[in-house]
Amino acid sequence: MAYNFIEVENRLGAHNYKPLDVVLTKGEGVWVWDVDGNKYMDCLSAYSAVNQGHCHPEILQVLKDQAEKLTLTSRAFRNDQLAHFYEELCELTGSHKVLPMNSGAEAVETAIKAVRKWGYEVKGVPEDRAEIIVCADNFHGRTITIVGFSTDPVSRAGFGPFTPGFKIVPFGDSKALEKAVTKNTVGFLAEPIQGEAGVVIPPDGYLKKARQLCDDHNIVMVLDEIQTGLGRTGKLLAEEHEGVEADLTLVGKALSGGFYPVSAVLSNTEVLGVLKPGEHGSTFGGNPLACAVARKAMEVLVKEKLIENAATVGEYFLNGLKTVQNPMIRETRGRGLLIAVEFKPGAGGARQYCEKLRDNGILCKETHENIIRFAPPLVITKEETDWALKKIIPVISS
Known part of the structure; x- marks a missing residue:
């Protein structure tokens, strides 16, 4: 009897996810294969962690080479990859300081701690x-x-x-943001485009207004680019679409090309400068294996012009999806290769479409019940996009 992967997962695993019932075993570029040999186009990219495509050969080789030499020292000692990682990430992003972590959530927690400490030690907000x-x-x-x-x-x-x-304010509402500011406000934390919410793009000028407001009131602007950054939206960072620069920018996911958990807080010197030895850290953060992999992952993004490809192919993909005439579609929107199709509540939910698409060789995932997110690896070509559109359009048209 064949091994029942799904039954074992359901029986032994915590049910904190509701994945599509496909069991994957191999990936290459934009393509993945299941245990039965069926081929699919990945239109989720592990929530934008594999921007460089599955199992990119150059990143894979670096992973192997570094794993044979040194994987972990902890930050109790120095390693010969961390300085290069700092230098190359700062050069790529124009940052002054870097604090490396592992997961995106760790990067967010790090930013919260740093901004609060900055608020007390630099801005002079009363303790707590x-x-x-x-x-x-x-x-x-x-x-x-x-x-x-x-x-x-x-x-x-x-x-x-x-x-x-x-304090929570509506996304995209600069007046509400201004109204929420008090003398104790130390930071403003936002995604430049809300990915998990369904690719929600703020009104033009919103980030610029937020940047000016932060400047006027001595507030640290923190942009979470863990999903939108590193080329996904057709720019290196999504904040570039409005020409703003955050005080702290958070990156992760594609920072390793999907090979290893790597994240980082990018900052000006003033904010991260408040952290002293012993006040924050991570055993695995900044380890040599992570740094080596991330260095090559960044190089691939630039060398293979994946950021530019996301802009051109993303526009092509979005325009193709916008040709669909289905009265149950509320909106089709996107920026670069971060695209969403939102259905009206009466359409019966987006998951049914994801299941039909799976049966037609396209893997994507619903979010917030009525939204499908399309976010293939940035290596996707126009020819592969044409193939995808031929599969997607008939499914979402009815």
Whole structure:
């Protein structure tokens, strides 16, 4: 009898995910194969972690080479990859300081700690009074602190009590943001495009207004680019679409090309400068294997012009999807290769379409019940996009 992967997962694993019933075993570029040999186009990219494509051969080789030499020292000692990683990441992004972590949620937690400490030591906010403004419908991770300022009841319910010190305002509403500012406001944390909320793009000028407001009131602007950064939206960072520069920018996911958990807080010197030895850290953060992999992953993004490809092919993909004439589609939107098709509530939910697409060789995932997100690896070609559109359009047209 064949091994039943799904039955064993359901029996032995915690049911904290509801994946599509496909069991994958191999990946290359934009393609993945299941245990039965069926081939699919990956239109999720592990939530944008494999921007460089599955199992990119150059990143894979670096992983192998470094794993044979040195994988982990902890930060108790120095290693010969960390300085190069700092230098190359700062050069790529124009940052002054880097604090390496592992997961995206760790990067967010790091930013919260640094901004609060900056508020007390530099801005002069009274101890334990610091406030950080966040946006409704945000997704910054799954820790207790982070879900405490989520507005998603599924993320919050049953996990309190929560960490105080956060104010929630509507995303894209600069007037509401301004109204929420007090003398104790130390930070504003937002995604430049809300990915998990369904590729919600703020009004033009919103980030510029937020940047000016932060400048006027001495507030640290923190942009979570863990999903939108590193080429996904057709720019290196999504903040570039409005020509703004955050004080702290958070990156992760594609920073390793999907090979290893790597994240980083990018900062000006002033904010990260408040952290002293012993006040924050991670055993695996900045390890030599992570640094070596991330260095090559960044090089691939630039060398293979994947950021430019995301802009041109993303526009092509979006325009193709916009040709669909289905009265149950509320909106088709996107930027670069971060695209969403939102159905009206009466359409019966987006998961049914994801299941039909799976049966037609396309893997994607619903979010917030009525939205499908299309985010293939940035290596996708126009020819592969044409293949995808031929599969997708008939399914979502009815």
